[in-house]
Amino acid sequence: MANLAIDCAGIRSPNPFWLASAPPANSGYQVMRAFKAGWGGAVWKTLGDPIVNVSSRFAGLNYKNLKMIGMNNIELITDRPLDVNLREIEECKAAYPDRAIVASLMMEMNRDRWHELVETVQASGVDGFELNFGCPHGMSERGMGAAVGQDPELVEMCTKWVVEVSKVPVIVKLTPNITDIRQTARAAKRAGAHAISMINTINSLIGVDIDSWDPIPNVDHLGAHGGYCGPAVKPIALNMVADCARDPQVQLPISGIGGIETWRDAVEFMLMGSSSVQVCTAVMHHGFKIVEDMIDGLNTYLDDRGLDSAMDLVGKSVGKFVNWNDLNLNYAVVARIDQDKCIHCNKCYIACEDAAHQCIDRIVSTRGEGETDLVVDEGHCVGCNLCSMVCPVEDCITMVRVDDGSATTTWRQRELTAK
């Protein structure tokens, strides 16, 4: 059994799996249930001034037989009184002292009011703060959430206010609704933040009802942009985590968020620099029980690789994520089709023919009259991977290295040579 315990900027939890600040972490009842199920930590639903929510708040993006590969929401921060939330935080902490409870905070851009909020909340015994500079809807129109997170100066200013009075680690949660997330990450670093978390949700309109022509979701026939999350955003989140992890001016512990549903997703985020991972949509879809396989699968993965600690994964792939102009131009792969595994759906053929480089041939087969087999024209295959992506059979199309192994040449080197 590997040690799954992690340390993210001094915030410790028995495993890397935290509930993200979201509906599943809205109340003590829910957080107690989550801890009972095995979750290592919870970032409490954002505390701040009371708000009023609308009815009809979420919508899902479905793909074929899959429900909710993406989800958006127009719900705001907690709609429960601060004293109730704080009492429940104390109860959870008392019942599960080994778990991490992080309080998510949002407040108007006023130093005194931020100080007041931080001091009030930290009295409850939270293990850390997460500053919600990411919520893209509702609060941002009032100068909070993403309105702060999209401006590095505001991020820096507000983070400083919190760090001034906080006695526990401060995580700055970043919005992806920005051109270069490293700019706000650096601002958090300059302000003295202890960690960053990302991504908050992405601006989105999930759909339009083609019968009523109303936006989805609609509130009395009107819609507003929401925050997009779920499995479909994982690649965006992972890229932003990796970009911050490899930025010399950031160099902060990261809590990764965005489409994480399985232990495999968690391993990927950890390899790219996350020391904890936060989950919301998967719990909203399946309930707290999903953490059982996340823990079990991560344990087996670490054991199988002979790793003693989950922390041994953190950042191990960051050095492999580089700029395009550092990629080896001499590297070459081609597709190989395993004729024994091929089921002859011809998906690879038409993908290559219509959308790639026309280098899969249909040749007369010995399997029977009128049958064809698929063979890659390796001389023309550019190694784009598309055929292996559309193939429905596992390990039927593999990409095989064919270059001669000669010295690496990169675009950067070519430019230097040209000069």
Added chain:
Amino acid sequence: MGQPALPREHLEHTQLGPPLAKDLTRLDVVIEANRCLDCYDAPCIRACPTSIDIPSFIKKIATGNMLGSARTIMDANPLGASCARVCPTEELCEGACVYHHDAEPIRIGDLQRYATDWLRESGRTLFAPGPPSGKSVAIVGGGPAGLSAARELARAGHAVTIFERHAEAGGLNTYGIVPFRLPTDVALWEAEQVKALGVTVKTGVEIGADVPATTLLADYDAVILAMGMGSVPKLGIPGEDLPGVYDALDLIERAKFGERVPIGARVAIIGAGNTAIDAATVSGRLGAEEVTMWYRRGAESMTAYPFEVEFAKSEGVAFRFYRLPVRIEGDGRVSALVVARTEIIDGVPRAIPGTEETIPVDSVVRAIGQSKLAALYDAFGVAHQRGIATVDAGLRTSNPQVYAAGDCLFGGGAIDAMVVSAAQAGKDVAASVDRTFRGLDS
């Protein structure tokens, strides 16, 4: 002429029981539709005699374009609703599905049934007659091949008249397939779709008996022979004229339309094809307690589809192989069937002397194939070989005004006599006639 139309209450839920195919839910169907890989140059299309663009109609179900889905099916196959129920899909589309070996093949038949059921229930019309060409075609027989040919010719603008000896169109689909496999209203709906294109269907008319062939040759620019086949031939053994000996197709037709056929408790079915299976299961549903199929060859030689055989077994039908009926006994009515063991000599089953046994039975059903309607070929001046019309690549007979389709072409093992094959033959002959009318063929 002018037999009464069928009583509508016998169309679906007959005394023979409700349809076997279970109702399909939208949830079930969409999950299945989304499972389809949407292959390129899909093998299921190649396996379909009518070349339905199966991945296309399945994807249209998934996107909620039900009209487009039904159109894709019915455009390629005018009998698409019937075929969804009677095609041996394991041997055709589903057998060719790329999932066949590593996973469960897509339930194409079920999806086709769902789409065509949607169309029937919607009451929508898919096709329109073409601009009038001034040409006329007579079709002898309103079964699958005749209806298919009529539909295509009407869409091309030709004036089509079908002559059907029964009270309703549909042929085998209406009269010869058990209703729990193919509800009669499905067969009749398909005929209605053809009539809606302006095709005239003259029912209760037997060409040769009621109207001479010469009249058709004189009144129409082209004639298509699609009359199918005749009754089940006699066994050629003593006692087969006794009451209690039935022609399988006659038995199925009478039972299908409500007659309480007095089949008795013990029934012997002679034969092992799909009609024999239907006669066996119908006998059971008419109240027979012991239904046994007697076949002169072994199980591996049965022409019935494996799924039909399995169904018959599930209905309690027993199978006895290598047995040949030698006589039927009875005093005023069947009381016993005498069978002998067979041995296969040079491919031919022969009774082994001294092996006879007497089986007490109440009824004997002949299901040993159907006779060809050779006399009609002669009336139209059409050359044929043992009841199979001699045709060219355009399905044109030796009389250049006359074409042939469906069972008139099938036999001798060259083409399987499936409903779906008849549908394609109808399309082929219509295309050929149309080409001739347009002067594209000689």
